Structures are given as structure tokens and as C-alpha cells.
Amino acid sequence: MAENKGFNCIGKSVAASGAWEKATGRAQYVPDMKLPGMLYGKMLRSPYAHARIVNIDTSKAEALEGVKAVATIKDTPQVNFGPMGTNEDWYIFAKDKVRFIGDEVAAVAAIDEATAEAALDLIEVTYEELPAVFDMEEAMKEGSPVINEKWPDNIASQKHFGQGDIEAGFAEADLIVEEEFYTNEVYQSYMETMCALVRPEKGSRLTMWVPIQIANKARLVYAKALGISPEDIRLIKPFMGGGFGAKFETNIHLACAVLARKTGRPVKMINSRHEDFAAGNPRVPIKYRVKMGFKKDGTCTAKYMHLVGNNGCRTVYGPAIMSTACYRIDALYKFPNVKVDGYLTYTNTVPTGCFRGFGNAQSIFMIERMMDIAAEKLGLRPEEIRKVNAMTPNFTNPHGWRVGTCGLTESIDAVLEAAQNRPKTEVSPGKLRGIGMACCNHVSGNRGFFPTFDGSSSLIRIAEDGKITVFHGECDMGQGQDTVFAQIAAEELGAKFSDVRVAEQDSQISPWGLGSYATRGTTVGGNGIIAGCKAAKKILFEEAGAMLGVDADQLDSRESIIFWKRRPEKSLTFSEVGAHYVFNHAGSCIIGNGYYRTGDPLPDPKTSYGNVSPAYIFGCHMAEVEIDTLTGHVDVVNYWAAHDSGRPINPTLLRGQIEGGIGMGLGWALWEDMIIKDGKVLNDGFLDYRIPGTVDMPRMTTIFIETDEPNGPFGAKGIGEAAINPVAPAIVNAVCNALGVHFNELPVTPARILAALKTRNKHQVI
Amino acid sequence: MKIPISLTVNGDKYDVMVSPLSKLVDVLRDDLLITGPKKGCAEGECGACTVIMDGKPVSSCLVLAPQADGKEITTIEGLEHEDGTLDPIQEEFMNSAAIQCGYCSPGMMIMSKALLMVNPHPTEEEVRDALSGNLCRCTGYQQIVDAVMAAAEKERGGE
Numbered sequence: 016m017a018e019n020k021g022f023n024c025i026g027k028s029v030a031a032s033g034a035w036e037k038a039t040g041r042a043q044y045v046p047d048m049k050l051p052g053m054l055y056g057k058m059l060r061s062p063y064a065h066a067r068i069v070n071i072d073t074s075k076a077e078a079l080e081g082v083k084a085v086a087t088i089k090d091t092p093q094v095n096f097g098p099m100g101t102n103e104d105w106y107i108f109a110k111d112k113v114r115f116i117g118d119e120v121a122a123v124a125a126i127d128e129a130t131a132e133a134a135l136d137l138i139e140v141t142y143e144e145l146p147a148v149f150d151m152e153e154a155m156k157e158g159s160p161v162i163n164e165k166w167p168d169n170i171a172s173q174k175h176f177g178q179g180d181i182e183a184g185f186a187e188a189d190l191i192v193e194e195e196f197y198t199n200e201v202y203q204s205y206m207e208t209m210c211a212l213v214r215p216e217k218g219s220r221l222t223m224w225v226p227i228q229i230a231n232k233a234r235l236v237y238a239k240a241l242g243i244s245p246e247d248i249r250l251i252k253p254f255m256g257g258g259f260g261a262k263f264e265t266n267i268h269l270a271c272a273v274l275a276r277k278t279g280r281p282v283k284m285i286n287s288r289h290e291d292f293a294a295g296n297p298r299v300p301i302k303y304r305v306k307m308g309f310k311k312d313g314t315c316t317a318k319y320m321h322l323v324g325n326n327g328c329r330t331v332y333g334p335a336i337m338s339t340a341c342y343r344i345d346a347l348y349k350f351p352n353v354k355v356d357g358y359l360t361y362t363n364t365v366p367t368g369c370f371r372g373f374g375n376a377q378s379i380f381m382i383e384r385m386m387d388i389a390a391e392k393l394g395l396r397p398e399e400i401r402k403v404n405a406m407t408p409n410f411t412n413p414h415g416w417r418v419g420t421c422g423l424t425e426s427i428d429a430v431l432e433a434a435q436n437r438p439k440t441e442v443s444p445g446k447l448r449g450i451g452m453a454c455c456n457h458v459s460g461n462r463g464f465f466p467t468f469d470g471s472s473s474l475i476r477i478a479e480d481g482k483i484t485v486f487h488g489e490c491d492m493g494q495g496q497d498t499v500f501a502q503i504a505a506e507e508l509g510a511k512f513s514d515v516r517v518a519e520q521d522s523q524i525s526p527w528g529l530g531s532y533a534t535r536g537t538t539v540g541g542n543g544i545i546a547g548c549k550a551a552k553k554i555l556f557e558e559a560g561a562m563l564g565v566d567a568d569q570l571d572s573r574e575s576i577i578f579w580k581r582r583p584e585k586s587l588t589f590s591e592v593g594a595h596y597v598f599n600h601a602g603s604c605i606i607g608n609g610y611y612r613t614g615d616p617l618p619d620p621k622t623s624y625g626n627v628s629p630a631y632i633f634g635c636h637m638a639e640v641e642i643d644t645l646t647g648h649v650d651v652v653n654y655w656a657a658h659d660s661g662r663p664i665n666p667t668l669l670r671g672q673i674e675g676g677i678g679m680g681l682g683w684a685l686w687e688d689m690i691i692k693d694g695k696v697l698n699d700g701f702l703d704y705r706i707p708g709t710v711d712m713p714r715m716t717t718i719f720i721e722t723d724e725p726n727g728p729f730g731a732k733g734i735g736e737a738a739i740n741p742v743a744p745a746i747v748n749a750v751c752n753a754l755g756v757h758f759n760e761l762p763v764t765p766a767r768i769l770a771a772l773k774t775r776n777k778h779q780v781i
Numbered sequence: 782m783k784i785p786i787s788l789t790v791n792g793d794k795y796d797v798m799v800s801p802l803s804k805l806v807d808v809l810r811d812d813l814l815i816t817g818p819k820k821g822c823a824e825g826e827c828g829a830c831t832v833i834m835d836g837k838p839v840s841s842c843l844v845l846a847p848q849a850d851g852k853e854i855t856t857i858e859g860l861e862h863e864d865g866t867l868d869p870i871q872e873e874f875m876n877s878a879a880i881q882c883g884y885c886s887p888g889m890m891i892m893s894k895a896l897l898m899v900n901p902h903p904t905e906e907e908v909r910d911a912l913s914g915n916l917c918r919c920t921g922y923q924q925i926v927d928a929v930m931a932a933a934e935k936e937r938g939g940e
Contacts, residue, residue, distance in 0.1 A: 030875045037883030038871040040817025040857035044884065047816035129800075204918050206821045206829055206884035256819070256884030257918055288822040493882025493919055667878045671924055675881065678921030701826035701916060709909040709922045 023573065024505040024512050025729045028667035032497040032517055033254065042254040045210045045224050046285050053212075054083055056274045056284035057131035058267065059121040059138050060294065061113035064363040064694030065147035065160060068112055068120070068140060076123060076137040081130035084277040085138065087121045091273055092242035098232075098264045100466075102171055102330035104163050107240055107269045112145065114162055114328035115363055116694045117293035119266045124274040124282050147363035149694050151302065151325040154360040162328050162361040169361045171326040172334035174341050176623050177354030178413035184317025184352030188308025192389050196303040197760040198377040198743075200325070200689040201682075202292055203370050204706045207256020209295065210285040211271040219243045221272055226255035228262045228490045229530030230520055232465050236264050241272060252520040258492040258531065259679070260369030261296045263331065292699035296368030297689055299324045299336045299359075301377045309389050313400035317352040320381075324359045324367075324374075331368030333359045335464065339374035342623060344382045346416050346631055347423075347456035348404035353413060363694050369532060371679065371739045375457055383453035383744030384759055387751065397452050397748070398427050406456065406633065408722075415624045418631045420732070422659030422720035423454060426635035429657040429718045434637045437653055445644055448652075449753025452637045455740035458628035459733035461533035463617045470612030471535075471543030472526040475504060475551040477605040479597040481575055481590030483510055485517045485547075488528020489540040494735055495668040496536045500544050502664050503728050507548035508555075509572030510589060526608075534733035537664065538630050541728030542611035551607025558605070559592045613726075629726040632737045634658035636677070636745040642753050644772060647765030649685055649750060654715045656741075661724040661732035672734045673717045680742020682707045686762050786850040790815060791859030799846035806830045806841035808849070809856065817857035817887045821916070828915030831888035831895075832856050838895035857887035860894060869932040870894055879928035881919030889915045893929045903933055 036042035073085040088108040097103040109120050121138050125131035146160040153159060154169040161167050185191060212224040221243075227233050230250050238245040255262070271284040286294070301324045308316040322340060326333035337359040345353055370376070390400040406412075408421040430452065442448050462469045474486040485504050491497040497517040505512040518525065528540070553567070559577040560567035563585055571580050578586035596605050618625030639653035656673050663669045686705060690697045698704040723730035743761060750763050756771040783798040790813060797812050806823070809815045809832070818841050821827035825843040832841045833855040841854075860868040870890050873879070880886045889912065896903060896911040903911070908929045909922075917925060 028878075031878060031880065033883065034875040034878075034880050037880045037886050038857075038867065038875050038890070039861050040815075040887050042883055043816070044819070046820065047810070049811070049814065204916075206819065206827065206882065206916065206918060208821075255882060257882040259918070288824070288826075493884075495878075495881070667924075671878045671881060671920055674921035674923045675919045676921075679918065700824060701822055702824070706916055706918060707921075708914070708916060709912045709926065712922050715921065715923055 022506060022729065024502045025662065025664050026666065027502070028665055029498065029502065029512060031495050031668060032501055044207055044254045044256055045212050045226055046207065048212050048224060048283065050212070050214060050281040053281040053283055054124040054126060054278055055128045055131050056122055056124045056271050056282045057128070057135055058119055058270060058284070058290065059135045060290065061109065061116060061118035061120050063113055063142050063144055064116050065145040066113050066142035067145060068109060069143050070141040071121060072139040073121065075139065076134040079130065079134045079137055081126040082123060082134045083126070083280065084124045084274055085121055085134065086270065086273045086277055090277055094239065094242065096236055096240040097330055098236055098332055099330050099334055101334055104329045107266060107273060115365055117290070117365055119270060122270040122274055124278050147694060149362050149364055151323050151360045151362055154362045155358065162363060166361060171330055171359045171361050172337060174338050174355065174357040179352030181317050181319060181352045181354040185308045188316045189311045190309045190389065190392055191306065192309065192385065192392065193306045194385060194388060194759060196305065196381040196384060198301050198380050199761045200297050200300040200367065200691065201370065201687045202295060202297045202689055202704060203259040203261040205257030205259055205261060208286040208288055208291040209262065209265050209267050211268040212281065212283045213271045213275040214281040215275045215279055220247045221275065222249045222251065223268065223272065224251050224253055225268050226258070226262055227252055228258045228492060228532060230490065230522060231488055231527045232529060233264050234522060237269060237272070240269050248522065250522040252490060255492045259371045260373065260532070262492065263296060263368060265296065288701065289699045292704065293696050294365060296331050297365060298370035299326070299333055299367040299374065301340055303381045305381060305385060307385055307389065309393060311393060313390065313393055313395050313403040315348060315350050315404050318350045320355045322357050325364065326359045326361055327364045327366035328361060329366045331366050333367055336369065336374040340378045342414060343375040343458065344378045345414060346412050346418060347382065347406055347454060349406060351413065364691055365696065371736050373533065373736060376740045379453070379455050379740045380744045380761065383741065384747065387748050388757060398431055401427055401454055415626055417626045419726060420659065420661060420722035420724045421631065421633055422722050423633040423635070425720045426633055426657035426659055427454065429720060430635050430637040430655040433655040433716055433718065442641065447642045447644060447753040448639065449749045450637065450639045451745050451748025451752050452635060453741035453744035453748060454635045455633065455737050457534055457632050457737040457740060459537070459630040459632050460535035460539035460628050462613060462627055464533060465529055468612070470610055471528055471539045472610035473544045473547030474526055475547040475607040477551055477555055477589060477593050479594040481514060481588055481593045483508065483515045485515060485544060486525050487540060487544065488520065488526040489536050490520060490531040492531060494672060495665065496531065496540065498668060499537055499664050500540065503541050503544045504548050506729060507545050508552055511575040514575055534632065534735045534737065537731050537733045538727045539611065541731060545728050546609025546611045547607045549607065550609040551605055554605045554607065555592055558596045559587050562587060562592065562595060630661065630724045630732045632660055632732045632734065634737050634741060636741040638745040638749045640746060640749040640753055642750065642768065647768035649763070649768065651681060651713045651746060654713050655718070656715060657718040657720055658734060658737060659720040659722050660734045661722050661727045662730035663719050663721065664729065664731050666719065669719065669734055670717045673738045674715050676738020677715055677742050678707050678712055680739045681711065681746060684743040684746035684762060686764055688762050784847060786847055788849045788852050788854055790854045791856060801847055803846045804842050805844035805846055805849045808846045809841060815856055815858060819884050819887060821884065828892065829885050829888040831891045831915065833891055833895055838892050857890055860890065868894065869935040870929065873928040873932040873935065877924045877928035877931060879920065879925040885915060885917040889917065889925060893932065897933055897936060901933060901937060905930060
């Protein structure tokens with residue numbers, strides 16, 4: 016338990032920033048916005064998975080009354096660009112050919128949505144179908160259709176590396192386990208679909224309102240695509256209806272910009288839910304072949320992984336995700352000897368990208384199933400094999416990752432104890448019960464994502480009334496980042512929490528933040544907030560010291576009152592000092608500009624050696640399931656989650672992140688699956704692609720394993736992605752435990768369960 | 782061809798010209814700029830656009846605009862009193878962190894309101910049943926269910 020250092024704001028469950036706006040219907044999201052003269056945009060998407068575009072005739076669409084513009088590749092600079100510098104394989108609209116069903120072919124701007132939609136039907140595109148490839152392994156075979164000419168073997172990226180001596184490791188093993196796994200393609204299912212509102216300004220400038228997790232980096236990519244300078248784009252991120260990794264760069268933002276430029280009017284474009292399923296950024300599905308060696312006591316001696324991921328037809332963040340899947344689990348357990356061969360292939364399917372967990376969620380499913388399989392063969396309990404290999408504090412792993420605080424073993428013990436104390440209930444006839452566990456780790460601020468720099472900064476403004484505004488360049492998408500930043504700022508400044516506001520993310524005023532990914536907000540962003548606050552506090556205290564006739568370093572502050580430590584009655588309020596400063600500096604406010612960056616060099620690109628994150632997070636989940644043997648339906652009846660996220664800054668919001676991760680992981684474990692046939696997403700709506708509802712969710716118990724992380728703000732670490740990582744394997748392990756059957760493929764649907772029960776019953780008869 | 786309809790939204794009467802095939806959600810959002818109800822799917826699958834029409838919760842994306850003629854509609858904006866005090870449901874959704882991204886929240890709160898109007902003493906199971914058609918991807922629903930239970934208790938306390 017971390018010691019309570021007498022915090023004022025840290026550790027308090029204050030209501031979330033923006034909650035009042037959202038609770039009253041005032042919060043404005045991009046789809047809610049309407050500007051004078053605004054037009055409505057709609058996208059024409061490819062019905063073919065792979066086809067040459069022979070001709071596009073837009074004349075009939077342009078002639079339709081109410082249509083203001085039709086845009087195609089000809090209206091763009093026609094340069095290749097992309098989110099990852101290694102694989103710049105995007106165009107704003109299809110150039111010469113389409114590569115997946117849903118590819119952006121043209122877009123229409125019209126006076127209303129109905130007209131824009133009617134115009135789409137009038138665009139005449141002549142296609143010449145090309146042979147297509149959909150399977151990630153087929154794509155690598157010789158003679159497969161080439162999707163991107165620069166990558167004739169369809170391999171978008173590959174990684175081959177290792178540490179230790181893998182052969183020696185297998186040689187000393189008492190048990191070798193070899194298994195295959197598959198983690199399927201799933202859709203993030205944020206409630207607000209991808210959308211944009213773009214207003215053309217004078218010259219080449221644009222104002223873009225977009226829900227996006229990485230505003231500043233996207234601005235660089237968009238500037239390149241549009242042939243303008245990044246500062247020509249003012250990018251504003253208003254309230255945002257979820258992201259979960261999907262809301263990174265997307266062509267609908269750019270198509271909207273092209274239409275706005277062409278018409279000279281503001282244009283709003285919103286994906287329909289069907290379009291969003293067909294052309295969002297779903298999870299990278301991965302196939303694994305794994306070989307592991309174990310000693311009798313469960314100690315892992317060697318691990319070899321061969322994995323292939325499906326990138327779709329163009330690159331979002333697939334290479335980084337595949338690379339993460341190759342080795343992030345090596346900070347969950349102490350694997351002495353590891354080797355991996357990873358491939359990511361192009362196929363004629365929807366481009367895949369980030370989804371909470373970023374490759375680690377996939378590999379954690381694999382490794383946590385492996386652990387149970389190995390434990391069973393070795394006659395060990397699931398917790399025994401995990402504890403013997405578990406990461407411990409202050410450990411440097413074979414890849415040079417320096418783990419600081421680590422509450423993994425404590426997390427395992429905590430969920431075990433909670434599960435053991437559960438009220439015993441009768442199992443209904445015809446039903447089987449099982450219990451399963453899974454551990455997880457994650458980074459909290461993965462470095463090298465944007466190679467130019469790493470870190471975070473903030474501007475902290477103290478106005479003449481003593482009120483504080485926090486400007487940051489990260490991204491609150493509903494997870495509570497702004498709230499946590501306000502709490503950190505209030506604590507660091509010694510200010511009243513109610514006096515702190517967090518400014519909307521606007522590239523015109525916000526610092527250049529990297530955004531929300533890699534569970535970096537609290538750790539990296541939080542340190543950036545502290546740095547800005549320190550700079551502001553220095554100015555504030557110097558001014559107060561001069562006013563009081565006391566040295567600034569003799570002052571302290573609490574609840575927005577600055578006082579002399581020796582005689583606290585000698586004091587000034589933030590507003591008194593703020594007003595004095597502003598009116599003695601001709602209107603200049605107190606502004607603190609500070610930054611945080613990790614000092615280490617970035618990991619080596621070839622060997623991947625080097626510390627990748629300032630802090631690491633851990634956890635362990637347990638699930639109890641009840642399975643109906645007639646229908647194959649799985650009911651998750653109990654769920655426990657323990658997490659080491661450092662010192663909790665806002666316990667209620669932290670709990671919300673964990674519970675939300677469990678909900679998302681439960682769907683993935685049991686039924687969520689994008690059914691893609693010949694490149695077409697067949698279940699492209701919430702009727703056929705069901706996500707968990709209120710009645711699917713059990714009551715969940717969350718436990719905080721509090722550590723005091725020296726690299727985190729006030730000892731805190733992140734949570735976002737760690738919350739989903741262990742869910743699918745915990746539930747699947749419980750199902751396997753109930754049925755005595757191994758499932759190595761997601762999701763474990765009723766159909767698969769019934770099939771397994773049939774086989775099992777046959778065995779019993781024999 | 783457009784036709785005239787009259788509807789009362791949150792106590793205010795509006796006369797609007799609508800296309801016969803347009804949906805209530807679009808009339809509210811695009812014509813009246815009452816953007817509390819959200820459009821998550823436009824096909825009645827997610828519940829984000831739920832409003833109360835003549836006392837009953839409906840998916841406003843499944844209501845043709847002419848069907849709303851003469852009707853009384855309550856959206857999330859209508860739960861707030863004129864003096865700015867909020868409905869206990871809104872208060873408890875804020876207090877229990879039942880709102881994360883907030884996109885499902887207007888529909889979720891309206892559906893909860895509709896439940897408490899007919900059943901002021903719901904069990905947890907009844908709350909979960911009532912909200913089973915309202916999707917939320919952020920919370921895992923526990924803090925939402927807790928918020929509704931707390932709001933029910935608060936309202937009962939005021940009886």
C-alpha cells in the first residue's frame with residue numbers, strides 16, 4: 016500500500032470534467048455541429064475488393080440539383096502518405112485501383128444528406144476486377160496478387176529477433192509445449208462513428224473539427240496528404256464519442272477537407288455505422304505458432320513465437336502492432352531465452368489498426384492460454400506457474416526494459432483471495448461451472464511511436480482572478496484524462512480543484528502533444544502537466560514573495576492561498592497575486608510552459624533493445640462462468656480484477672476504466688467477430704455484430720494494488736489498455752476449465768462450445 | 782414534397798416542414814438543433830437517440846417525423862429544470878461516473894427516466910432489463926446501473 020502523503024486532490028473521486036455538459040445534453044460532438052453555409056458530404060466506396068478503375072464519370076452527379084462538388088483523386092495532390100513512415104501506402108481517394116470493399120473512390124458535397132446520397136448513385140465508375148487475396152498467409156505465397164507495387168511479396172513488415180540462447184533453453188526444458196492460436200478481427204464499436212467538419216479559410220488554411228486521439232501527429236500526415244503546411248491546419252478536437260484506438264488517421268477527414276476546399280464552404284461528413292464497420296480501423300488479427308519449454312516447477316526456459324498478422328490493404332499502424340505482439344509479453348513474465356519471427360501481410364481487406372491492447376492484448380490471450388495448458392501438463396495450479404515466472408519490481412528484462420514498480424504477484428494473490436471468498440451458489444442442472452485466471456502487463460507511455468520526440472508538455476495559465484487553465488496536447492476521449500490532469504494540476508499548484516479548468520484541444524493554442532495511445536496519458540501527460548505547473552508556480556511564488564517581502568522558496572500554497580511557511584497567516588490568494596502580476600505586466604498572464612521527457616535513448620530499431628516505457632503496469636483477472644450445455648451459452652457469473660496502476664489519482668474513474676475494459680474483453684472472448692467473406696464485412700451493424708449489453712455483464716469486483724511509481728506523477732501509472740488485456744483469456748480459461756476442452760481461437764461462441772461438447776461426450780461414451 | 786407537423790419538445794411547441802420519410806431524430810437534431818439525442822446507428826440498434834414520446838421511450842431514429850405530429854417529446858435537455866437544477870438521474874450519472882465519453886448517456890438517462898416513471902422501486906435486474914437495448918462501450922454498465930439505483934433511492938427519499 017502506497018503511503019498517503021497528505022494529498023489534497025490526488026486519490027479523490029471528483030466528478031469527471033465534462034460530465035455536466037454530457038449529462039445535460041450540452042456537450043457538442045462533431046455530428047452535433049452545424050455552421051452557416053454548411054454542406055453535407057458522403058463517400059462513394061468501392062464494391063470490389065481489388066479492381067482497376069477504368070473510368071470515373073461524375074457528370075451526372077454534378078448535374079443533380081443541390082450538389083456542390085464531386086471530388087476524386089484528381090482533386091488531391093496525388094501523393095503517397097500514411098500514418099507510418101515505413102509504409103506510406105495511402106491516397107485520399109483510390110488512385111488507378113481499389114484495394115478493399117469500402118475503399119474511398121469519390122465524395123460528394125451537397126446541400127443536404129439526402130441529395131448527397133442520391134448523387135452517389137449517379138457517379139459512374141467502370142471497374143475491371145483484379146484477382147484478390149484475403150487470407151494473411153495466402154498473401155505471402157508466391158504468385159499471390161500484388162496489392163501494393165512497392166511490396167511485391169505482400170509483406171508489409173517483418174521482425175526477427177531474440178535474446179538469450181533459445182536452443183540451450185529448449186535443451187534444459189522438462190516439458191516442451193507447442194500450440195497454435197488465433198485472435199480474430201474485431202471492431203472497436205465506439206458510439207460516435209468517424210466524422211469530420213472542415214471549414215475552408217483564406218488561402219490554403221483549413222479549420223478541422225475531428226474526433227481524433229492524436230491531433231498533432233495527424234496534422235503532419237494530413238498536411239502532407241493535402242500539400243499544405245501543418246500550421247495551415249487548425250485542428251480542434253471537441254467532445255469525442257469514444258475511440259479505443261480506432262480514432263487515428265482516417266481518410267474521411269481528408270475527403271471532407273478536399274470537399275471543403277473545392278466548394279469553398281464548410282462540409283460535414285459522418286460515416287454511417289455500416290461504413291464505419293467496412294472502413295474503420297479494426298483490430299489486427301494474428302495467427303500464432305508457439306513453442307515453449309518449461310522446467311518441472313513451471314519455470315519457462317525458452318519461448319519461440321511465429322506470428323502472422325493481417326494488415327489489410329494499406330497501413331494504419333499494423334507494423335508497430337505486430338512488433339508489439341512479438342515481445343511486449345516479455346515484461347509480463349521472466350522469459351530468459353526468447354526468439355520471434357513476425358510477419359504482417361497485405362490482403363484485400365479493410366485496413367487494420369490500433370484497438371485497446373495494441374498487439375499485446377492478442378499476445379496476452381496466447382500466453383495466458385499457454386500458461387494454463389502448460390500448468391495442466393505439469394500438474395501445477397494456474398497461479399503456481401504464473402507466480403514462478405512473474406515479473407518482479409526493479410527488473411531489467413532481456414530487451415533492456417527497466418521495470419520499476421510491479422504489483423503482479425500481489426494482483427494474482429488478490430483475485431485468488433477474492434474468488435475464494437465468493438458466496439457459494441448452487442449450479443443449476445444442465446449447467447457447468449468453471450473458473451479461470453489471466454495476468455496482464457502493459458506499457459504506460461510506449462516510446463518511439465513518433466520517432467522525432469517522446470514526452471509531453473503543458474501550458475498552465477493563472478489569470479487575474481486566480482483561476483487556472485490547463486492547456487495540453489493529449490486527448491480526452493471519455494476516459495477521464497482531463498479530470499486527471501486537473502487533479503494533478505491542482506495538487507502541484509496547491510490550488511482549489513474547482514478553480515482549475517482544462518482547455519479544449521485546439522492546435523491554435525494547445526502544446527504539441529502526442530495524444531492518447533500506449534496508455535501514456537496519466538504517466539507521460541501527467542508529468543507534462545506537473546512540469547508546466549512548476550514553471551507557473553515559480554512565477555506565482557516570485558510575485559507573491561515580492562508582494563510579501565519574503566523569499567519565494569519560503570512560500571507554500573494550499574487551496575489557492577500562498578502562505579509563508581514560517582508564519583502561515585502571512586498569505587495572499589492566487590487571485591490577489593494573479594491580478595497584481597497581470598496589471599503590473601501590462602496584461603501578461605502568469606504562464607508556465609514546461610515539458611517532460613524520458614532521458615533514455617530510443618530502443619534500437621534492429622534488435623528492439625532498449626527501455627521502451629517510463630513505467631509498466633500489471634494486473635490479474637479471474638472469471639467464473641456458467642455454461643448451458645444445451646445451448647452452449649456462456650454466462651459470466653463472477654468477475655474479479657486486480658490492477659497495479661501505481662497510486663490511483665481518481666479511484667472511481669479508475670474503476671470505470673477497468674469495468675469498461677472487462678465489458679469490451681467479454682464481448683471479444685465470447686461472440687464479437689467481424690465475419691469477412693471474400694473481403695466483405697457481412698455483419699456490419701450492431702444487430703449482427705453484437706456488443707455486450709447490461710444483461711450480459713456480471714457485477715465486477717475491482718481491486719487496486721497500489722504502488723508508488725517513481726517515474727509517474729504522484730506515483731501514478733496508466734490503466735486504459737491493461738484493462739482489456741487479460742479479459743478474453745481469463746474468460747476462455749474459465750470455459751476450458753468448465754468443459755475440460757482447450758479453445759485456442761477467439762471467440763468461443765456457443766456453436767464452438769456445442770461442437771466441443773459433442774466431441775467430449777463421444778470420448779466419455781468410448 | 783414536405784408536409785407540416787407540430788410537435789412539443791421539452792415544453793416548447795414547434796411547427797416544422799418535414800419530408801414524409803424523415804426521422805424524428807433528424808428533425809430534432811438538424812431542424813430544431815436539439816442535439817442531445819445522438820445517432821449511433823440510425824437503425825434502432827444502439828439506443829443513443831432514445832426520447833420519451835407521450836410518456837413512452839422510443840428510438841427516435843425509428844419514428845417517422847409525421848408520426849411525431851401532435852406528440853409531446855422529452856429529450857435529455859428536458860430533464861433539467863428551468864432553475865438549472867438537474868434531475869436525480871443526471872446528478873447520479875455524474876456522481877457515479879456513469880458517463881465516460883457521453884455519447885450513449887442522453888439515451889441511457891432518458892431510458893432510465895422512463896423506467897423510474899413507471900417503476901420507482903426497480904430491482905437491479907429490472908434496471909438491467911430496461912437498459913438492455915442501450916449500448917455503452919465505455920463503462921461495462923456497472924456504474925450506470927448503480928447510478929440508476931441511486932437516483933431511484935434519491936427520488937423515493939423526496940416523496
